[in-house]
Amino acid sequence: TAPGAPPGWYPDPDSERQWRVWTGERWSTLTRPYGPSAPIPSPVEALTVLRALHHVRRSGVAATFAGLGLLVSSLAYWPGRAHALGPRSAIIGLDVALALVTWGTVANAVAxxxxxxxWGLVTVAPGLNALALRATLALERDAPSARPLVAIQALAIALFAALAPRAPWLAI
Structure with missing residues (x-):
């Protein structure tokens, strides 16, 4: 600190992690530590989070919602209903839908x-865990602009769930 600076606590000029008192003319011998240093996350923990988020970004959310859409569509065109699919096509559609929902749910749950x-109930609920993941990321980044997006996505899912039984074309 240059001469003429007001007296007070300043970072120690000797490069130690502590504060030192400047008397207004010279450095005193009075010091105190900065305080506890922030814990550094282990690289393994950080890598686990990054790997999980990478899988979710690549496939988790898309698989969950594509699977839910295909599931609704398969059930809407199930044999015995109007405009039904053949039994083999219906079963294949249902199997693919369940596989996609399972894959997406697991990827979202791990992330x-x-x-x-x-772990928690929300962590393993298909679709709901994708929304919880989006909300958690928004809160972690303290991104208030992402909060309305989470609400819009939740509303879109609720509308889809309400309308899909009456309008199966929504799942296409």
Whole structure:
């Protein structure tokens, strides 16, 4: 600190992690530590989170919602209904839908567990865990602009769930 600076606590000029008092003319011998340093996350923990988020970005959310759409569509055109698919096509559609929902749910659950550090009912609920993941990421980044997006996505899913039984073309 240059001469003429007001007296007070300043970072120690000797490059130690502490504060030192400047008397207004010279450095005193009075010091105190900065405080506890922030814990550094282990590289393994950080890598686990990054790997989980990478899988979700690549396939988790898309697989979940594509699977849910295909599931609704398969059930809407199930044999015995108007405009039904053949039994083989219906079963294949249902199997693919369940596989996609399972894959997406697992990818989202692993990422959500890595971010939150715990399992829960929301963590394993198909579709709901994708929304919880989006909300958790928005809160972690403290991104208020992402919060309305989460609400819009939740509303879109609710509308889809309400309208899909009456309008199966929505699942296409």
């Amino acid at each position: 959500l567990r890595a971010l939150r550090g715990r």
